[in-house]
Amino acid sequence: MTGIEKNNPMSDGGLSDLKHEFKGERGDLIPVLQRVQALYGYLLPDTVRAVSRWLKISENEIFGVATFYAQFRFHPPGRHHVRVCLGTACHVKGGEQILLMTQQRLGIGTGETTADGKYDLERVACLGCCALAPVVTFDEKIYSQMSVLKVQRILDEHKSD
Amino acid sequence: MEINHRAVTFPEGVTVLRAAELNGVDIPSLCSHKDLSPFGGCRLCMVEIEGMRGYPLSCSTVAQEGMKVLTDTATLRELRQEILKLILSEHPSSCLVCEEREACKDYQGTIRKAGVTTGCRFCPNDRQCELQDLVEKIGITEIDFPIVYHGYDPEHDDPFYDRDYNVCILCGRCVRMCQEVRGSSVLAFTHRGPKVKIGPAFGRSHAEAGCEFCGACVDVCPTGALADKASKWEGKPDGFHVSTCPFCAVGCQIELFHKNGRLTRARANLDPEVNDGQLCVRGRFCQPEVTHHYERARRPMLQKGRYFREVTWDEALERAAAELKGVKPEEFLMLVSPDLTNEGLFAAQKFARECIKSPNIDSTARFELAGGLGLWSKLFSLRISIKDIAKADTILAVGLDSRFDFSVVGTRVRKALDHGARLVTIDPLDSNLARYTDDWLQPSPGMEGLLLKAAADRLAGRETDVPAVAEKADVNADLLARALEIVASGKALTVIIGPRVFHYDDLADLADALATMAGFETINFIPLYFGANSRGALEMGVFSGVAPGIVPGDDAGFGWEEVLSGSQRPRVIYCVGDVAFRERPDCDFLIVQDTYLPPFPVDVFFPASSFAEAGGTLVNMEGRVQEVVQVENFPEGAVTGFMRPDWRIFSDLAKAAGCRALEYGTAADVRSEIRAAVPGFPATIDRQPRRMQPLKELTFPAPAGGKKSAGDFWLVAEPGGYKHRGIDITSKVGGLCELGLEAGFRMHPEDLEALGLESGFGIQVSWDGDKAGVSGEVKADPECGRGAVYFTRRIITGGLKREYEIGKLDALPNPTRVRISRLEI
Numbered sequence: 013m014t015g016i017e018k019n020n021p022m023s024d025g026g027l028s029d030l031k032h033e034f035k036g037e038r039g040d041l042i043p044v045l046q047r048v049q050a051l052y053g054y055l056l057p058d059t060v061r062a063v064s065r066w067l068k069i070s071e072n073e074i075f076g077v078a079t080f081y082a083q084f085r086f087h088p089p090g091r092h093h094v095r096v097c098l099g100t101a102c103h104v105k106g107g108e109q110i111l112l113m114t115q116q117r118l119g120i121g122t123g124e125t126t127a128d129g130k131y132d133l134e135r136v137a138c139l140g141c142c143a144l145a146p147v148v149t150f151d152e153k154i155y156s157q158m159s160v161l162k163v164q165r166i167l168d169e170h171k172s173d
Numbered sequence: 174m175e176i177n178h179r180a181v182t183f184p185e186g187v188t189v190l191r192a193a194e195l196n197g198v199d200i201p202s203l204c205s206h207k208d209l210s211p212f213g214g215c216r217l218c219m220v221e222i223e224g225m226r227g228y229p230l231s232c233s234t235v236a237q238e239g240m241k242v243l244t245d246t247a248t249l250r251e252l253r254q255e256i257l258k259l260i261l262s263e264h265p266s267s268c269l270v271c272e273e274r275e276a277c278k279d280y281q282g283t284i285r286k287a288g289v290t291t292g293c294r295f296c297p298n299d300r301q302c303e304l305q306d307l308v309e310k311i312g313i314t315e316i317d318f319p320i321v322y323h324g325y326d327p328e329h330d331d332p333f334y335d336r337d338y339n340v341c342i343l344c345g346r347c348v349r350m351c352q353e354v355r356g357s358s359v360l361a362f363t364h365r366g367p368k369v370k371i372g373p374a375f376g377r378s379h380a381e382a383g384c385e386f387c388g389a390c391v392d393v394c395p396t397g398a399l400a401d402k403a404s405k406w407e408g409k410p411d412g413f414h415v416s417t418c419p420f421c422a423v424g425c426q427i428e429l430f431h432k433n434g435r436l437t438r439a440r441a442n443l444d445p446e447v448n449d450g451q452l453c454v455r456g457r458f459c460q461p462e463v464t465h466h467y468e469r470a471r472r473p474m475l476q477k478g479r480y481f482r483e484v485t486w487d488e489a490l491e492r493a494a495a496e497l498k499g500v501k502p503e504e505f506l507m508l509v510s511p512d513l514t515n516e517g518l519f520a521a522q523k524f525a526r527e528c529i530k531s532p533n534i535d536s537t538a539r540f541e542l543a544g545g546l547g548l549w550s551k552l553f554s555l556r557i558s559i560k561d562i563a564k565a566d567t568i569l570a571v572g573l574d575s576r577f578d579f580s581v582v583g584t585r586v587r588k589a590l591d592h593g594a595r596l597v598t599i600d601p602l603d604s605n606l607a608r609y610t611d612d613w614l615q616p617s618p619g620m621e622g623l624l625l626k627a628a629a630d631r632l633a634g635r636e637t638d639v640p641a642v643a644e645k646a647d648v649n650a651d652l653l654a655r656a657l658e659i660v661a662s663g664k665a666l667t668v669i670i671g672p673r674v675f676h677y678d679d680l681a682d683l684a685d686a687l688a689t690m691a692g693f694e695t696i697n698f699i700p701l702y703f704g705a706n707s708r709g710a711l712e713m714g715v716f717s718g719v720a721p722g723i724v725p726g727d728d729a730g731f732g733w734e735e736v737l738s739g740s741q742r743p744r745v746i747y748c749v750g751d752v753a754f755r756e757r758p759d760c761d762f763l764i765v766q767d768t769y770l771p772p773f774p775v776d777v778f779f780p781a782s783s784f785a786e787a788g789g790t791l792v793n794m795e796g797r798v799q800e801v802v803q804v805e806n807f808p809e810g811a812v813t814g815f816m817r818p819d820w821r822i823f824s825d826l827a828k829a830a831g832c833r834a835l836e837y838g839t840a841a842d843v844r845s846e847i848r849a850a851v852p853g854f855p856a857t858i859d860r861q862p863r864r865m866q867p868l869k870e871l872t873f874p875a876p877a878g879g880k881k882s883a884g885d886f887w888l889v890a891e892p893g894g895y896k897h898r899g900i901d902i903t904s905k906v907g908g909l910c911e912l913g914l915e916a917g918f919r920m921h922p923e924d925l926e927a928l929g930l931e932s933g934f935g936i937q938v939s940w941d942g943d944k945a946g947v948s949g950e951v952k953a954d955p956e957c958g959r960g961a962v963y964f965t966r967r968i969i970t971g972g973l974k975r976e977y978e979i980g981k982l983d984a985l986p987n988p989t990r991v992r993i994s995r996l997e998i
Contacts, residue, residue, distance in 0.1 A: 057375055068609060070358030072382055075374030079364045086375075 027062050041067055045078055054085045087125040090132035092151055092170065094118070099138030101145035106159075110146055111135055113160045117167055174240040189231035189242055190218050200244050201253060201307050203260070203395050204344035205232040207443075208354055208450060212345050216256050217307070220244050228252065253311050260342050261308070262318035264396070268292035269308045270315055289327055290340050290397055297405040298397030304342065325370065331379040332908030333386045333458045334401055338370055341398040347371065347390035354451065356587035357576070357605065359384045380912060383605070385576050388457035389450075392440055402908070403461055404430075404438035415442050416802040417791055418456040419512065419784035420897060421705050423447065423559065423581050424793025425456050429785065429804045436461050436785045436804045446860060447559055447793070453580035455895070459906045463897060464783040464805075466905040470770045471814030474778035481774070486815060486825070493777045494829035496745060496762045502531035506743040506760075508733060509715045510750030511538035511704035512898045514789025514801060516843040517819030518706065518713035519721065519850070520835060521749050524823040528832035533743065535732030536715045537753050537968050541704030541892070543675040546711060546868060548684060550723055551691065552700045553708060553865035557795045561697045563588040567663025568596045569628060571621050572671035574604035574956070577914060578894045579701050582669060595663070597656045599624045600671075601889075601958040612656045618889045618961050618988040620646035621674045622683030624653070629689035631657045632666075669699040672892050676966070678986045700794070703894050709792035712851050712865070721850040723868060749819065750781065750898035753968050766822055767899040779826075780816045781898075787818035788840050796863035798855050884940060884990035886924075890966035890982065891915075901967060915965035917950040920993075921957045928993060935996030938962065938982070940989060947981045948996045962993060 030047055034040040044067065048059050055078055057071075064071045078084040096102075096111040115121060118131050125132040139147050144156030150166055174181060176198050183192035188211060193200050203215035211233035219228040223241035228249065231242070243249070261269065268274055269292075277294060290296040293305060328336040343362070348371060351360040359373050359382045373382030391399040410430035418425040418439070426444035430437045439460040441452040473489035475482055497505075507525040509518060525534045542549040562568070562585035575583025586606060590596060596610040599621050607613040616624055623646050630637045639657070643650035660666065668690060674683060690696055704710070714721040717730030735741040736758055747764045748771070757763060757773040765771050766779040781787075788803035807813035817825070820843045827835040837843050848854050853863055893915055895903045903909040918936060925931060932953040939946030949964070957963055966983055 060374065065608070070352075070361075070383075070608075072361040072372075072374045073352065073358050076361030076363045080362075081365075 027059070027066060031066070036066055038067060038069060041069060041074065041077060042081075045074070045084060049084060053089045054087055056086070056088075085123055087123065087132065088129065090125045090130055092131050093134065093149075094131050094167075095134045095136050095139075095149045097137075097139050097145070097147040097149075098135050099142065099145075101142035102138075102147055105146040107146040109160055110148060110158050110163050113163055114148070114167075117164060174236060174238060174242065176242045177244055183236050187236055189220060189222070189229075189234045189236045189240070192236040193231065193242070193244060198244055200231050201310060202232055203303060203307065203342065204346060206346050206350070206393055209346060209349040209393075210353060212349065214343065214345050215260065217253055217311075219249060219252060221246060221249065250311070254313060257307065257311050257313055258316050258318055260304075261313070261316050263321045263323070264304070264340060264342055265291050265296075265322065266308075266316060266320075268294050269305065270313060290337055296340065296397040297400040298394075300409045302397060303395035321367070323370075329402075331384065331386075332402070332911045333454070334388065334391050334399055335405065337398055337400075338372075339398075340396050341371060342396055343369060343371070344395060346393040346395070347399065350389045350393050353591075354587075355385060355387060355389055355580075355584060356590075356609070357383055357385050357387075360390060383576070385580055385605075386454040386458060386908070386912075387452055387580055388454075389441070389452075392450075401438055401458065403458065407432055407437045410437050413440075414802040414804055415444075416784075416804070417793075417799040418452070418460075419705055419791065419801055420455040420459065420902075421453075421579065421894070422702060422707060422794040423579060424705075424791060424795075424797060424799050425452055425581055426799070427452065427456055427460075429460070429802065431804050434805060434807060436464060445560070447795075447797075448581045449584075451581050451584045454577050454909070455902070458908060459902055460785070462906045463900075463902050464768070464785045466769075468769060468905070469783075469814075470768060470778065470780045471816060472780055473815060474770070474775075476774065476776045486817075489777055489779060490826055490829040493764050493779075493826060494831075496764075496776075497529060497826075497830050500529065500745045502529060503533070504744035505529050505531040505747070506533040506535070506731070506736065506741075506745070507531070507747045507749065508751045508753065509534065509536045509710065510898050511536055511541055511707040511710040512896070513706060513710075513750055513819055514784075514787070514791060514840075515706065515709045515713055515798070515847060516789045516840045517749070517823075518710055518715050519847050520820035520823040520837070520843055522713060522715045522721065523835060523846075524827060525747075527834040528827050528830060532717045532726070532730030533732065534715055534717055534730065536710050537733070537751050537896075538704050538707040538710040539716065539733070540968055541672075541702050541707045542711070543672075543702075543892070544680050544684065546716065546719060548680075548687070549700075549702075549707075550711060550865055550868040552687065552698065553711070553794075553796065554867040555691055555698045555864070556694065556696070557698050557700070558862065559585060559699065559795060561665075562586055562667050562669070562699065563592070564665060565589045565663075565667035565697065566594050566665045567659060568594055568667045568669065569599070569625075569660050570596065570604075570606050570669040570671075571599045571625055572602075572674040573598075573600070573606060573669050573701065574602065574671070576605045577912075578672075578703075582699060582701070586669070589667070595659050597659055601961065602963075603956040603958070612652070612659060614646075614648045614653060614656055615958060616646035616648050618887045618958070619677045619679065622677070622680060622686060624648070625668075625670075625674075626682040626686040626689075627653070628657055628660045629686040631661045632693060633689050664695075665697070666693075666695065667697040667699065670701060672701050672703055672894070673889075675700075675702065676890060676892050676987060702794070703892055703896065705897075706791045708794060708796065708865075709790075712792060712854070713847070719868070721847070722852050723866060725868060748899070752899040765899075766819065768816075769898075769900050769905075771899055779822050780814065781822065782816040782818045786816055789818070789820075790844065790858060796865065797860045798858060798863075799860055800858045884992040885960070886991050886993050887961040887988045888938060888940075888982070888985065888991040889961055889963050890985075890987040891963055893965045893967040896968060913952075915967070917952055917964070919952050919954040919957050919963045920961075921959050922953040922955055924957075924959055924962075925951065925953050928995065930995055937994045937996045938991050939994070940985065940991045943992065961988075962991070 060071050098107045122135045146158045148155045148158045181196040200218045202218040204212045213230045213233045218231045220231045221243040293299050323339050325338045348360045352358045410432045413428040413430045416429045418427050425448035426442035428440045428442050441450045443450045472483040475484045475489050509521045525531050597612040598607050599614045601618045627637045627642045639654050640650045643653045720726040731741045745762045746760045749766045752771040763775045764777045765775045766781050768783050785804045789801050790798050809815045824835045824837045895901050936951045937948045
């Protein structure tokens with residue numbers, strides 16, 4: 013059983029630790045969501061329902077707020093994090109194609125996790141190493157001067173992980 | 174202040190836009206709305222104000238004395254053109270700027286029904302569109318921004334309205350309406366930047382997300398993004414009449430639109446007295462389908478030998494009159510629907526009492542007003558004001574879920590909460606009101622009355638043993654003590670009692686509570702019941718033993734119950750819009766007068782006009798006499814049908830039977846007779862709330878009790894809300910049928926899981942040590958409390974053949990203990 017499953021806040025229980033930290037007002041929504049995400053790694057529908065009950069804000073409104081900010085995710089993080097940079101330098105050097113290829117190879121969109129829970133994919137704005145553009149990171153490792161072919165090779169390398 | 178160099182006056186606190194509007198100055202705007210908070214999204218309403226930098230938005234700037242406002246300068250016109258072009262760059266706009274658009278109107282008239290809107294000619298909102306009007310006014314001939322088409326799939330999955338967000342301009346009116354006024358918050362802006370789209374969370378359907386289907390979003394949409402399914406392609410209506418919704422006792426004011434003399438759709442009227450621009454699913458979406466359904470009965474019918482034939486009015490009237498002439502008063506029974514207008518009800522009782530001279534008259538209003546006519550005449554004598562709910566500082570809501578029923582009451586509660594009122598709810602079910610409060614008492618089914626009694630005793634300063642009450646009702650004692658404290662601290666208390674509470678067998682506590690609370694003139698009561706004109710039925714006296722004007726009569730007749738139990742067998746039964754039987758009742762001759770044919774054979778059938786075809790009046794729960802306006806007025810004919818208003822049929826039938834007591838030419842003739850017979854009934858149509866003179870004796874039906882059945886679950890019967898005359902409108906309105914709100918059994922999903930069941934499975938409900946039982950389909954409903962199974966006890970079964978089995982539960986006490994098991998096939 014992973015940590016995520018164990019702490020699955022199916023009922024109000026998962027939030028009980030948080031409840032004493034906040035007043036339970038409407039304005040607490042974003043900090044509460046941040047704490048929930050820190051605890052469980054992502055926002056799952058049951059947590060959103062529990063937060064909705066607690067703060068008396070509808071689930072739809074919460075979803076609207078959370079989808080506005082890039083920091084909130086609705087999919088459990090994968091075991092490996094793939095990040096494709098689309099900052100100015102990477103964009104100019106063809107980062108768009110690399111992202112597209114990665115999406116196709118993994119069969120998911122940005123912000124999603126593969127069905128087997130192995131990879132999640134994120135697009136980032138800049139990793140601060142523009143001289144190496146275009147850049148892709150696999151977990152903590154940075155791969156520089158990527159191309160569509162090289163990305164495939166990296167994914168193949170990690171196939172057996 | 175000055176607007177366009179003209180000195181104007183304005184009420185304090187309004188925005189510049191509203192001040193201009195009140196003084197007849199038009200400022201273009203797409204996102205502002207009188208009921209909604211300022212948004213400043215479309216930016217078309219910008220104005221110039223002396224001393225203020227830039228171009229402030231008139232919709233979000235508060236008007237102040239001494240302001241000098243210019244609304245229509247050359248710079249503003251130019252800016253508005255540019256802004257509108259930006260808006261149109263994300264809206265299919267080819268038809269708006271096309272040079273051929275005038276000629277197109279004449280030549281392209283037939284290609285309008287399109288799945289996707291690519292221009293005005295393919296839009297359901299064509300020629301009734303705010304955006305079109307503004308383009309015309311601001312004057313745009315070309316758009317020099319790149320055009321974006323989102324390519325979203327049009328959404329047709331939910332009942333009642335379609336959505337095409339390619340046409341949406343993100344003005345946010347629907348979102349604010351759903352959040353601020355309705356309080357259901359189903360619609361929200363999701364995502365960000367160019368991907369912003371309106372919809373519920375996690376891509377759920379609107380039905381799943383808790384949509385009330387009130388249509389308020391459709392009404393405020395300035396484009397064709399949201400459109401009624403039923404009247405989408407009707408085109409621009411010819412006009413509308415302000416009428417009263419015929420479906421429940423709230424009596425909302427509605428605008429009935431018509432085209433070519435036919436009713437096309439209904440919309441809320443901005444009437445401040447009752448509904449203030451809000452409606453529920455029935456009022457907003459169900460009206461045209463109920464009157465125009467293909468099964469609608471349009472001709473008189475007669476059983477001739479083996480055949481049931483369409484005949485002329487004369488033949489049908491003659492046959493019925495011949496039968497009625499020979500009938501003895503004690504062999505006759507008339508049943509009248511509480512959905513009839515006052516005119517229909519009055520003529521019905523007069524026909525029975527004066528033409529047949531029979532005291533046997535009854536109405537299913539008796540069942541809608543559960544708890545007895547005495548109790549309800551007392552309730553109707555209290556202060557009832559829907560408008561004043563919004564002014565309450567404390568609200569006690571018992572057994573009310575306003576998602577689909579009595580939504581307007583729910584919006585008023587919501588308004589009060591916005592002003593800082595406190596809400597206590599008592600409900601075994603998780604209602605849409607419980608969401609707004611920390612003080613939700615969730616007793617076991619049937620204990621609502623006991624908790625209400627505790628609240629009443631607290632108000633009257635009597636001692637209550639809180640822990641004992643809490644234990645009996647199965648609620649937390651601390652929670653109960655706090656809730657009682659809140660109720661007692663209220664200066665302006667509103668008590669709302671939902672229909673379910675009146676339908677339990679044991680009403681002693683409830684009646685006790687109401688009797689205590691009736692002593693407080695400050696309390697605003699909202700007792701809710703189904704049956705639109707049940708209060709009118711009580712006033713018109715369509716019950717044996719109660720004459721018009723609520724005079725207790727000594728004419729002891731019999732009614733519905735005696736026929737069902739078999740203790741009486743009338744020779745002739747005359748059902749007026751009220752066919753409350755599952756099969757043909759035992760009698761020699763059955764006359765039915767209704768808008769649809771009943772589901773069993775009859776001897777004579779008279780087609781009655783629907784609410785849209787006959788004018789009349791209804792009495793709402795506050796006692797307002799409100800007008801139902803005749804929208805359709807076609808001459809009788811093979812295509813248009815031969816329907817007649819109820820009062821006219823009685824008049825015609827009396828004439829045919831040689832009785833001169835009912836000679837009416839118009840509905841007004843009947844009304845003048847009503848005024849003479851019913852004290853306090855207004856001379857003209859007068860919407861003032863009235864209070865009723867209560868009947869002297871207060872009788873309660875004794876609880877059936879006795880048999881205590883064992884079992885793990887409470888079986889709870891809820892009254893059905895979708896009855897209109899002889900039909901359940903669910904069977905005629907496609908969208909309601911899709912929602913299936915009252916179908917089968919409903920249980921909490923966790924209870925289902927514990928039993929190893931799933932939504933859609935068949936279950937066996939058994940009692941009496943498994944000696945008796947019925948089966949039916951079960952549905953998971955997260956609003957149900959744990960340990961209970963709910964079903965809808967219907968009075969009317971017209972059009973609902975599948976519900977036959979569940980009907981056997983009617984004889985059981987409510988609530989009762991049962992055992993649930995999986996149905997083995």
